[in-house]
Amino acid sequence: MSALAILMIVFAYLLGSISSAVIMCKIFGLDDPRLRGSGNPGATNVYRLGGPIPAGMTLLFDVLKGMIPVWSGYLLGLPPIILGLVAIAACLGHIYPLFFKFQGGKAVATALGAMFPVATEMALLLIVTWGLVFWMSRVSSLAALVTVALSPLYAWLIKPQYTIPAIMLAALIIWRHRTNIKRLWLGTEVSFRTSTKNRKK
Structure with missing residues (x-):
């Protein structure tokens, strides 16, 4: 593996380690998303805590x-397999963030962002797949799982x-969604509709 490849993998992990959810919640004066709602520092939980602007x-x-x-x-000419490792490094940074005590999220948005340059x-x-599944189910985890499962086919x-x-x-x-998969199988996964009603109460 070249020095450039290693540098890009390290850069991706460090960038992924910046927790957008925690930072946005601090900026908007919201509770720590790791300690409230679903406990997941991601956009969906930030929406539950503060609405569309910080979540967006x-x-x-x-x-x-x-x-x-x-x-x-990609622009530097790294081969596809190395780009895959760079993408995984960014997601691992989000899941296990160096700067936030290794308490991270599910990395769905980061993974999708990593696939966009392809x-x-x-x-x-x-985007259409996620939107359609979410619109029909109102379950964010299900939309994420279906989307990432279809991504190799799209590629x-x-x-x-x-x-x-x-x-x-x-x-x-x-793998990161294994607990969500279990709840989906048991029918106990919370829908976005239900969580939004709870936020408004």
Whole structure:
């Protein structure tokens, strides 16, 4: 592995370690998302705590944490398998953030951001898939799981050389959602509709 590849992997992990949810909650005077709501420092939980503006900003920065290092690596000519490792490093930074006591989130937005540089068509398919599943189910975790599960297929259809990196990312995100999968199977996963009603009470 080249020095450039190692540098980009380290950069991706450090960038991923910046917890957008915690920072946005501090800026907007909200409770620590690791200690309130679902306990997950991600955009969905920030929405529960503070509404659409801090949640939208959290989502944007989480996406950029995955997009910036992968896009940089892509422009620097790193091969697909190394780009996959860069993407995983960004997600691991989000899941186990060095700067926030290794208490991170599920890395869905960061993973999707990491997939965006592959192709515009793939980015649009991922967004549409998430939106449709969420609109039908109102369950954020289900939308995330379906989207990342389909991402290797989208990669294979659009840019086959990125299929293996997409599989690597999808496996990581699905593993991270193992408790959500159990709740979905048992029918106890909280829907966005229910959590929003609870926030308004």
